[in-house]
Amino acid sequence: MLPLPALIEAVGRAFDAPPAPAQRLVISDDAGQDWVIMPGLAARGGLLCKMLRVGDGGGPSDQPTISGVVNLLDGEGRLLSVLDGATLTARRTAAAAGYATQLLAPPRASVLALFGVGGLAADHLEAIASVRPLAEIRVVGRSPERLRRFCEGMGERGYNVRAAAAGEALDGADLVVTVTTSPEPVFADRDLAAGVHINAMGSYRPARAEIPAETVKRARVVVETRASAWHEAGDLIQPRDAGLIDEGHIYAELHERERLAELRASEPAAVTLFKSVGHVALDLAALEVYLAALPSPA
Numbered sequence: 001m002l003p004l005p006a007l008i009e010a011v012g013r014a015f016d017a018p019p020a021p022a023q024r025l026v027i028s029d030d031a032g033q034d035w036v037i038m039p040g041l042a043a044r045g046g047l048l049c050k051m052l053r054v055g056d057g058g059g060p061s062d063q064p065t066i067s068g069v070v071n072l073l074d075g076e077g078r079l080l081s082v083l084d085g086a087t088l089t090a091r092r093t094a095a096a097a098g099y100a101t102q103l104l105a106p107p108r109a110s111v112l113a114l115f116g117v118g119g120l121a122a123d124h125l126e127a128i129a130s131v132r133p134l135a136e137i138r139v140v141g142r143s144p145e146r147l148r149r150f151c152e153g154m155g156e157r158g159y160n161v162r163a164a165a166a167g168e169a170l171d172g173a174d175l176v177v178t179v180t181t182s183p184e185p186v187f188a189d190r191d192l193a194a195g196v197h198i199n200a201m202g203s204y205r206p207a208r209a210e211i212p213a214e215t216v217k218r219a220r221v222v223v224e225t226r227a228s229a230w231h232e233a234g235d236l237i238q239p240r241d242a243g244l245i246d247e248g249h250i251y252a253e254l255h256e257r258e259r260l261a262e263l264r265a266s267e268p269a270a271v272t273l274f275k276s277v278g279h280v281a282l283d284l285a286a287l288e289v290y291l292a293a294l295p296s297p298a
Helices: 004-014 085-104 121-131 144-156 166-170 213-218 226-232 234-241 257-266 280-293
Strands: 025-028 034-041 047-054 066-073 079-084 111-115 136-140 161-163 175-178 197-200 220-223 250-253 272-275
Touching (some): 004 085, 047 085, 047 280, 066 280, 079 085, 085 121, 085 197, 111 121, 121 144, 121 175, 136 144, 136 166, 144 161, 213 234, 226 250, 250 257
Parallel strands (some): 136 161, 175 197, 197 272
Antiparallel strands (some): 034 047, 047 066, 066 079
């Protein structure tokens, strides 16, 4: 009910114009988990509210990295739907990466370096494959067992997937996706080639940064909104606080389509970085796709 081609189109529509400011509450517990609440007003009236648990995701356990629910209320506050929060989050986040890749990645980009094998990884691989002709996918993961299972599972789905170390994964890659909960960079800037497009999708806290500061400094950075990025994106906040960049370093927001179209044409060797922290506009886009897929009442 959330097919990625339709979701990617819905994300594009959601960012036709600057989205309304996002509201999000994040509560951390003593076990190192985050409890996240994200509300948003539905276009047809009523409220969508997502409640998630986000764990560390680094161990061999079968416990999912993300779990939770999405509640949809109508304009009178009545419950219409309860959706799986992990599925909706993974699909809409992957659709945002697919949309950014459509706008920013070289048209013939075909080698993907994927960092992370948790709850977001498979959907991101599928999303990137739906907008670029992937010939090879190199996957990096912290847990050998989860990495093995992921590669086997995606191989069974027909993808050319293999496990790799970070430097090996980046050798010749023209697309990079990071979907980890790592508090520190997952690769070295020196291993990154010119012209690469990066989707940094995992970190949403100031204390976490998947992307090296040196990469951020040389990249053309695109975000959902500047306000959310400077509030939550450790990948940007940490280099700013270290004096490597300032807040003018963000090249564009996702809705600035004409500016983004000019970027790859005018700077083919530029490293482009889409840094996502998530936005309720993505959840609302997924909601519209879901509602459109429901069978009509008899």
